[in-house]
Amino acid sequence: MAVAQSSARIGASKGFTYTTFTAAEEALKQEVREFLRAELPTGSYRPCLGMSADHDGEFTKKMAARGWVGMSVPTRYGGPARSAVDRFIVVEEMLKAGAPIGAHWVADRQSAPTIMRFGTDEQREKFLPAIARGEMWFSIGMSEPDAGSDLAAVRTTATRTDGGWLLNGTKIWTSNAMQNHWFIVLCRTSPNEGDRHEGLSQFLVELHGTPGLQINPIAFLDGTYHFNEVVMTDVFVPDEQVLGEIGRGWSQVNSELAYERAGPDRFLSVYSTFEQLLREKLAEGELDARSYDAFGRITARYWALRNLSFSISRTIDQGGAPAVEASIVKDLGTSFEQEMIALLHDLWDDEEPSQEAATLGNRLLAACILTGPSFTIRGGTNEILRTVANKGLAAWHGVSR
Amino acid sequence: MSGQGNFDGADEYTVEVADPLLMETLHRLFTQTCSHEVIQAAETAGWADTIWEPLAGTGAPWVGVDEAVGGSGGSLVDAVGVLKLAGRYTVPLPVAETGLLGGWLAGAAGLALPEGPLTVVPGRPQDRLTLDGDTLSGVAQRVPWAAKATYILAIVGDEIIAVQPGADGVDIETVRNLAGEPRETVRFERAPLAHRATAPAGVDAAALRRRGALCRSAQIAGACERIAELTVEYAGQRSQFGQKINRFQAVAAHLVRLSSEATLIGMALDATTYAIGQGDAAFEIASLKSIAGDSGSDVIARAHQVHGAIGMTREFVLHHLSRRVMSWREEFGSTSWWREELGRMVGGVGADALWPLISEGSASLQR
Numbered sequence: 001m002a003v004a005q006s007s008a009r010i011g012a013s014k015g016f017t018y019t020t021f022t023a024a025e026e027a028l029k030q031e032v033r034e035f036l037r038a039e040l041p042t043g044s045y046r047p048c049l050g051m052s053a054d055h056d057g058e059f060t061k062k063m064a065a066r067g068w069v070g071m072s073v074p075t076r077y078g079g080p081a082r083s084a085v086d087r088f089i090v091v092e093e094m095l096k097a098g099a100p101i102g103a104h105w106v107a108d109r110q111s112a113p114t115i116m117r118f119g120t121d122e123q124r125e126k127f128l129p130a131i132a133r134g135e136m137w138f139s140i141g142m143s144e145p146d147a148g149s150d151l152a153a154v155r156t157t158a159t160r161t162d163g164g165w166l167l168n169g170t171k172i173w174t175s176n177a178m179q180n181h182w183f184i185v186l187c188r189t190s191p192n193e194g195d196r197h198e199g200l201s202q203f204l205v206e207l208h209g210t211p212g213l214q215i216n217p218i219a220f221l222d223g224t225y226h227f228n229e230v231v232m233t234d235v236f237v238p239d240e241q242v243l244g245e246i247g248r249g250w251s252q253v254n255s256e257l258a259y260e261r262a263g264p265d266r267f268l269s270v271y272s273t274f275e276q277l278l279r280e281k282l283a284e285g286e287l288d289a290r291s292y293d294a295f296g297r298i299t300a301r302y303w304a305l306r307n308l309s310f311s312i313s314r315t316i317d318q319g320g321a322p323a324v325e326a327s328i329v330k331d332l333g334t335s336f337e338q339e340m341i342a343l344l345h346d347l348w349d350d351e352e353p354s355q356e357a358a359t360l361g362n363r364l365l366a367a368c369i370l371t372g373p374s375f376t377i378r379g380g381t382n383e384i385l386r387t388v389a390n391k392g393l394a395a396w397h398g399v400s401r
Numbered sequence: 402m403s404g405q406g407n408f409d410g411a412d413e414y415t416v417e418v419a420d421p422l423l424m425e426t427l428h429r430l431f432t433q434t435c436s437h438e439v440i441q442a443a444e445t446a447g448w449a450d451t452i453w454e455p456l457a458g459t460g461a462p463w464v465g466v467d468e469a470v471g472g473s474g475g476s477l478v479d480a481v482g483v484l485k486l487a488g489r490y491t492v493p494l495p496v497a498e499t500g501l502l503g504g505w506l507a508g509a510a511g512l513a514l515p516e517g518p519l520t521v522v523p524g525r526p527q528d529r530l531t532l533d534g535d536t537l538s539g540v541a542q543r544v545p546w547a548a549k550a551t552y553i554l555a556i557v558g559d560e561i562i563a564v565q566p567g568a569d570g571v572d573i574e575t576v577r578n579l580a581g582e583p584r585e586t587v588r589f590e591r592a593p594l595a596h597r598a599t600a601p602a603g604v605d606a607a608a609l610r611r612r613g614a615l616c617r618s619a620q621i622a623g624a625c626e627r628i629a630e631l632t633v634e635y636a637g638q639r640s641q642f643g644q645k646i647n648r649f650q651a652v653a654a655h656l657v658r659l660s661s662e663a664t665l666i667g668m669a670l671d672a673t674t675y676a677i678g679q680g681d682a683a684f685e686i687a688s689l690k691s692i693a694g695d696s697g698s699d700v701i702a703r704a705h706q707v708h709g710a711i712g713m714t715r716e717f718v719l720h721h722l723s724r725r726v727m728s729w730r731e732e733f734g735s736t737s738w739w740r741e742e743l744g745r746m747v748g749g750v751g752a753d754a755l756w757p758l759i760s761e762g763s764a765s766l767q768r
């Protein structure tokens with residue numbers, strides 16, 4: 001009998017290797033499920049929609065007590081040093097349940113691994129244990145009014161001053177800046193001439209109590225508030241808060257973005273809505289063929305997508321860097337969930353969706369309809385991802401280019 | 402040998418993959434024998450001896466059928482690997498029918514495997530087959546390569562029966578699928594049975610349909626994998642407006658998406674094959690066949706769009722693959738049939754068991 005990880009992979013699905021849980025991983029899954037049954041029994045709360053989840057510091061601290069926040073952080077920095085697969089398990093169970101994981105989301109997914117990778121030992125000591133305790137929360141300071149997809153066009157500048165840097169510029173779409181403690185800011189440290197990917201740098205900046213830094217709220221289209229504009233005027237950042245190397249910001253930010261792309265967050269935003277609608281529809285009695293058809297399509301795709309995403313976590317644990325695969329999962333996952341909102345909407349067209357509707361399923365569906373368009377924008381638009389993936393495609397297929 | 406992951410080594414996971422030596426051998430054999438011209442000619446003749454002879458020589462059509470009943474042995478994973486390659490190289494022969502389908506039925510009925518190919522009656526809703534003493538009467542539709550098979554096997558009631566296509570009272574009308582593969586209408590009029598046996602537990606019309614769906618999905622997975630490679634390669638060679646067409650974003654989007662959908666089918670196939678090895682896999686097979694149909698349709702539509710007019714010709718190889726996907730997605734349960742079937746399973750387990758079903762598959766139903 002041949003087993004996976006043998007080198008000859010003819011006939012196996014390209015770039016992705018099917019994998020299953022070990023006994024220890026299975027036990028972790030059961031532990032997370034028990035935790036959720038106790039903390040969030042079905043029907044006791046309104047599920048959140050995937051990663052744009054409620055910001056609940058108490059819930060985050062309970063998770064941290066289990067070792068489920070800052071999961072990648074090594075033990076010498078106070079973390080649980082879990083594998084990518086372990087994090088996959090915790091994240092998918094949380095997203096599936098629509099748990100309020102908003103407070104630690106960014107810190108756990110990308111800030112902690114970025115600080116671990118590029119930070120100084122002092123920075124690791126300062127940030128990582130606090131992240132793993134669920135006490136230090138992060139935002140992302142990348143986008144600007146004139147730098148969205150074209151991130152290298154950022155105009156926020158950092159100029160040298162005594163003992164540090166002075167930051168000037170405006171960051172935008174900064175999710176949860178009003179509640180989080182820190183953000184990692186991408187700035188220009190030398191002029192945008194020649195190779196525009198050079199001369200960029202990252203800084204760790206405290207969001208509250210920093211002179212010259214102002215947070216202005218931006219209302220989201222469904223009436224909720226998590227978007228912000230962060231204006232910085234001569235904000236002093238000491239040298240100890242330079243993250244990584246001055247001038248290497250572009251490659252650092254790209255490695256940070258890679259953490260963003262392939263996880264279950266890219267296909268588990270609508271799941272809790274689907275489950276609730278199914279619960280309500282079944283309670284009404286026998287379903288028609290059209291409903292079964294839609295449920296079949298949705299379920300099959302969830303199952304297959306989940307296996308792709310799981311396989312990426314395993315590859316990462318084995319030292320791989322699955323870049324094309326990550327883009328594939330984000331593109332497939334986010335477009336599928338948008339298509340799915342339309343499918344579900346069609347089935348419930350006897351009742352107009354409303355955020356104030358009588359049934360939970362309808363209220364959740366209303367929220368999905370309103371926020372669904374953002375799925376293919378956040379974390380890099382799907383157009384950009386496909387362009388990036390296309391560059392590696394011939395090599396990925398092993399054909400001449 | 403087991404997977405080495407980034408965990409303490411306390412425990413490990415093991416996922417079987419198809420025998421690399423067998424895969425290499427077939428890869429080479431198909432590359433040599435399945436030329437564009439041979440596949441084209443097979444469509445007219447309904448057969449290709451130049452492929453069947455060497456293929457039968459390797460024993461590959463009987464992989465996955467127990468040696469005790471005359472098969473080649475090997476695991477189901479190996480057999481699925483064979484079919485995926487057969488799909489990839491558009492092998493115009495009853496590979497699935499001879500092994501995983503016919504060989505399985507013959508083995509279950511205690512019928513010694515003959516040297517030649519086998520076929521099965523897929524079991525269409527319109528089919529009417531009745532037994533009368535030791536004879537068979539009625540009509541069976543879409544029987545693959547019926548005229549070429551040594552035996553036509555069918556499930557009638559709770560029995561497995563075998564009839565020789567050349568026997569008295571058997572009339573075969575040539576019908577072909579969209580890819581030109583024989584899918585014949587067979588009329589039986591008091592045709593003598595070559596063999597009959599009560600079907601053992603687990604062998605019935607539904608089980609045959611599931612196996613057929615697995616086989617066609619494996620073939621679709623192989624075909625789609627090759628379509629993706631061909632299309633990405635073509636878009637890197639064809640120039641318009643002074644540049645390679647893969648530089649155009651609209652084309653790039655097709656290339657990425659069709660590669661993704663092809664990969665999704667491959668993953669669904671691997672997950673299903675694994676699940677079958679663990680026990681009941683009704684959920685996985687229903688998911689697999691509906692994904693093979695939906696994603697396969699997307700793959701061929703985009704591949705044709707990227708190829709332009711050349712892809713619409715018989716001269717270019719794409720049609721061998723795309724027409725097979727068009728055909729196979731309909732067989733052993735259409736895409737929408739399987740979607741609905743799956744939807745009924747979902748309705749049956751209910752909302753609380755949905756996530757275990759998605760994340761653990763059929764295994765979640767056995768607790």
Ligand SMILES: Cc1cc2nc3c(=O)[nH]c(=O)nc-3n(C[C@H](O)[C@H](O)[C@H](O)COP(=O)(O)OP(=O)(O)OC[C@H]3O[C@@H](n4cnc5c(N)ncnc54)[C@H](O)[C@@H]3O)c2cc1C
Nearest residue numbers: 140141142143148149173174175374377378379380381383
């Ligand atoms: C819910 C949400 C939360 C977010 N949170 C944060 C956050 O916390 N921190 C942060 O820094 N950012 C955040 N963002 C911003 C996000 O990263 C950007 O929205 C994204 O990178 C796209 O930039 P843009 O909105 O300026 O669109 P643009 O770049 O202006 O794009 C507009 C359209 O043009 C297309 N386009 C642009 N360039 C190309 C090209 N070269 N080829 C093809 N098509 C192109 C895009 O695909 C898109 O369809 C968030 C966004 C959303 C929706």
